[in-house]
Amino acid sequence: MARIRRSRREKPAVPAAAAHDIDFGHLWRRLRAAGWKSKRSRGLQTEWSYSSPNNAHVLMGEKSVVEYAFKTGLLEEADTDTQVREEGDGSEQSIQSVSRRSRRWWCARCCCWASLLSEASGLESEGDMVLDEAAVSEPRRRTRTPFPSKDDVNVLLDGEKPSDYENYSSGDSGDDGMSDGAAIPEPSDAVEMDQAFIASLQWTPVSSEYEVGASAYPGLGTEEARPVVDLLNVWRSPILIFFYLMPKSMLVSIAAETNRYGLLQVGKRASKIQERQSDRRRETVIQITRRLKAKSAYATHEILHVVGLLVARMLCPQKRRFGAHWSMVEDGAVTAGLFGRFMRLDRCHDIMRDLHFVDNTIDHGNDKLWKLRPVVDKIQERFLMGWSLPAIFSFDEDVLPATSKRNTTRMFMADKPHRYGPNSLWFEVYVGKRASAGGPDTSVDYKTGAAAVVRNLKVVLAQARHMWHTVAIDRYYSSVPLAIELLSLKVYVIGTIMTNRLGFNKDIRATSNIRPASIPHGTFSFSRSVAIPTMISCVWWDRKPVHYLCTGSVMAASSVDRKIKRIGAVRVQCPSAVNDYQNWMSGVDVHDQLRLQSYSVQMSTRFTKYYKSLFLGLMDMVMVNAYLTHKEGAKIKGAVAMKRSEWFCVLQNQLLQLKAEDFAGVEATPPPANQKCRRTPVRLTHTLQQSEDWVTDTGVQKRRQRSCKVCALLRTEKKKSFATTFFCERCSVDNAKC
Numbered sequence: 001m002a003r004i005r006r007s008r009r010e011k012p013a014v015p016a017a018a019a020h021d022i023d024f025g026h027l028w029r030r031l032r033a034a035g036w037k038s039k040r041s042r043g044l045q046t047e048w049s050y051s052s053p054n055n056a057h058v059l060m061g062e063k064s065v066v067e068y069a070f071k072t073g074l075l076e077e078a079d080t081d082t083q084v085r086e087e088g089d090g091s092e093q094s095i096q097s098v099s100r101r102s103r104r105w106w107c108a109r110c111c112c113w114a115s116l117l118s119e120a121s122g123l124e125s126e127g128d129m130v131l132d133e134a135a136v137s138e139p140r141r142r143t144r145t146p147f148p149s150k151d152d153v154n155v156l157l158d159g160e161k162p163s164d165y166e167n168y169s170s171g172d173s174g175d176d177g178m179s180d181g182a183a184i185p186e187p188s189d190a191v192e193m194d195q196a197f198i199a200s201l202q203w204t205p206v207s208s209e210y211e212v213g214a215s216a217y218p219g220l221g222t223e224e225a226r227p228v229v230d231l232l233n234v235w236r237s238p239i240l241i242f243f244y245l246m247p248k249s250m251l252v253s254i255a256a257e258t259n260r261y262g263l264l265q266v267g268k269r270a271s272k273i274q275e276r277q278s279d280r281r282r283e284t285v286i287q288i289t290r291r292l293k294a295k296s297a298y299a300t301h302e303i304l305h306v307v308g309l310l311v312a313r314m315l316c317p318q319k320r321r322f323g324a325h326w327s328m329v330e331d332g333a334v335t336a337g338l339f340g341r342f343m344r345l346d347r348c349h350d351i352m353r354d355l356h357f358v359d360n361t362i363d364h365g366n367d368k369l370w371k372l373r374p375v376v377d378k379i380q381e382r383f384l385m386g387w388s389l390p391a392i393f394s395f396d397e398d399v400l401p402a403t404s405k406r407n408t409t410r411m412f413m414a415d416k417p418h419r420y421g422p423n424s425l426w427f428e429v430y431v432g433k434r435a436s437a438g439g440p441d442t443s444v445d446y447k448t449g450a451a452a453v454v455r456n457l458k459v460v461l462a463q464a465r466h467m468w469h470t471v472a473i474d475r476y477y478s479s480v481p482l483a484i485e486l487l488s489l490k491v492y493v494i495g496t497i498m499t500n501r502l503g504f505n506k507d508i509r510a511t512s513n514i515r516p517a518s519i520p521h522g523t524f525s526f527s528r529s530v531a532i533p534t535m536i537s538c539v540w541w542d543r544k545p546v547h548y549l550c551t552g553s554v555m556a557a558s559s560v561d562r563k564i565k566r567i568g569a570v571r572v573q574c575p576s577a578v579n580d581y582q583n584w585m586s587g588v589d590v591h592d593q594l595r596l597q598s599y600s601v602q603m604s605t606r607f608t609k610y611y612k613s614l615f616l617g618l619m620d621m622v623m624v625n626a627y628l629t630h631k632e633g634a635k636i637k638g639a640v641a642m643k644r645s646e647w648f649c650v651l652q653n654q655l656l657q658l659k660a661e662d663f664a665g666v667e668a669t670p671p672p673a674n675q676k677c678r679r680t681p682v683r684l685t686h687t688l689q690q691s692e693d694w695v696t697d698t699g700v701q702k703r704r705q706r707s708c709k710v711c712a713l714l715r716t717e718k719k720k721s722f723a724t725t726f727f728c729e730r731c732s733v734d735n736a737k738c
Helices: 024-033 062-072 100-117 195-200 238-245 248-264 266-276 285-293 300-315 322-326 345-354 373-386 450-460 480-488 576-596 610-637 644-656 709-713
Strands: 037-039 049-051 058-060 083-087 092-096 392-394 469-473 491-496 524-528 535-541 545-551 557-564 568-575 688-690 694-697 700-703 726-728
Touching: 024 037, 024 062, 058 062, 238 373, 238 610, 238 644, 248 266, 248 300, 248 345, 248 373, 266 285, 300 322, 300 345, 300 644, 373 610, 392 576, 450 469, 450 480, 469 576, 480 491, 480 535, 480 545, 491 576, 524 568, 535 568, 535 576, 545 576, 557 576, 568 576, 610 644
Parallel strands: 392 469, 469 491
Antiparallel strands: 037 049, 049 058, 083 092, 491 545, 524 535, 535 545, 557 568, 688 726, 694 700
């Protein structure tokens, strides 16, 4: 029995448990044992529904279930972990053993914490595809320190300064969402804009009158984006557009890495197969290994056959297991599967299990996206080459749906249809805040927000640009320093803005979050900057106040269609800048709908390995852009474009007809050359260190001695110079002294 020292000091009260402190997995196992049921989200729903026995209560989302458990007292038993009781006359105390239920609860919490702390990099173990079950946890892998890609958004290369991005951030993001893993940064501009600069940004008196006779966006052209000649020549064929955006060389390299990964896992799979065999028919590991290696290598056209089958599954989904597509028996109105005509089930499973995109045996740096880096870089390159440059851009972030905790690029964004997944900045994948290798971590991430807009525009406008461009952004990116910086690049900006941004006109900030009855629908007010007359701050009253920051715009009279409850569609007066923002920013939302709603390969197939699911998300992007290319080509040629369902049917048919001859002579894409992200830091103080330059003298290995230059310069007849193995790194730069 353990003895504890008695104390008269009372223990502080235990804080009440909150909903986010509860392990929902453990709670749900208890509720499921009591008869609760769950149902997957459908349509536009983003959260699962949970129903109690006899459907007495139906709750939406995990948070509602936890709150219901608190309210009904289901979690009261787990509030206390240990209890202390006194025995005898009080001279001894014994710690009562934790109940079995509490031990199970703590084990579940520890498993949850361990999975959050586990690394996602390392040699991958065997991963089977999961279509209808949750992902299975995997053992921890060894830590890697591979080389980063030169195009990684999170790496500062040689010659790149962090100060290049510091001045673009100008306020908190204002998002209430929380992140798991890599956090969405909320940059603060309290140290980036000095008071003198803010004071110089004076604004004209607030006005509510429309401007007449002024021209908007001077110098802005009317050029529209259109496919290049190579894409216009193949606009009728879905497979040829697909091969332009995902070149054959990249697909051949994917096949090579898939075969490499399959061979690396042969020994591990042979041991598992032997464990499952019975004693009567047990083979040796060598025999099983020989049998596995005897299988033919995966060909590129076979991998594309699997892609074609996944597209067919997306077009004709079924709720049974994936193998039901190979069923040979009809069951009433349920027809037999047809997938067996194109590929055996075992072969399809093997390809999806071994699908890989990069060599695991080499170092890839601190790149969190190293599993998909070759695919991401190539798709970025082809997207930029495929279309001409328009005069007007829209810039926004998007989320590739991915809930796996092993995905270190996963983020949480509350205002997205699918809230968990990597954040891609059309099209640049953000993998988290960059941690400095030679110093402490910074509290501000200068690779996101306004800096992402500047960085992407510099890349896009580097090849061929027009005299002036306009970019439409949302409130997360807008800031006064960004607008000034883009003006220096001859780029106008229009977007909504958060009112707490430094430098924004305080006189037009709305004091109410909802439009009062005293303010008519469509009322607006604006003011111009005195130092920069083309910069306008504006507030327009819809159902709520909407604040805008734009450069080059004109507050001319216009109108916009709005829908009001119990009334219907009405025309509301607004400045022309509001119309411009609505028209130019809608393209990003349409792309979201095309990629994630009716036709999505990623949403129709689930994998245990997170990077395979992300690959399907990237392939959805390719297919959406390919279909948009087809529609634009038909518009230019004056022909009729196929409907989207017809286009996907033709694509899956062409993918299933590919043969090995279609890839004859195609070479795999060479891997990118490794590049160091920064030089080794040099000491700034005078410090001696011993040289590691060794020589062999008469069979004995010694450190090489060099003459000290300081001693040689001060040498006299009485004072000699000496050779030494020590030197100072700082003094040895440029004109070496020692």
